[in-house]
Amino acid sequence: MEGGFMATEFILEAVTPERLVFEKPVEFVKLxxxxxxxxxxxxxxxxxxxxxxxxxxxxxxxNKEMTYYLEGGFLEVRQDKVVILGVNIVEATKAEAERMAREVAIERAKKQKIKEDQDILGSKKRIQNNLSRK
Structure with a gap:
């Protein structure tokens, strides 16, 4: 054992702006x-x-596995420690995590569509203004 945990383990620290979600020895993380x-x-x-x-x-x-939903942020991997600075980190089933990720993707797509629609309307208005001046 090195530093209180096995050589096949490392410390995983998950943090959001509001709190430390967890800090514990783990064998593997996928995100x-x-x-x-x-x-x-x-x-x-x-x-x-x-x-x-x-x-x-x-x-x-x-081989105890836990699933979390992670909503963006940053990952830092160091020698014996991995730090996840997440916007939001919540324990969830695999299905819940997938559903939450879809919801975030849908919201982002809606915002992008609204922005594109506003850009198109602005362009149309500028064209109409230019045509009416001639």
């Missing part, structure tokens, strides 16, 4: 980054990346 899904084991190379909305799978010793 979605902006570049795709990533799985992390002990002794992973140092790494920092933005994370997206989706399921986070955490495997503790004895």
């Amino acid at each position: 979605r980054t902006e570049g795709g899904d990533i799985g992390i084991l002990a002794k992973h190379i140092n790494y920092i990346t933005p994370i997206g909305a989706g399921e986070m799978l955490v495997r503790e010793k004895d």
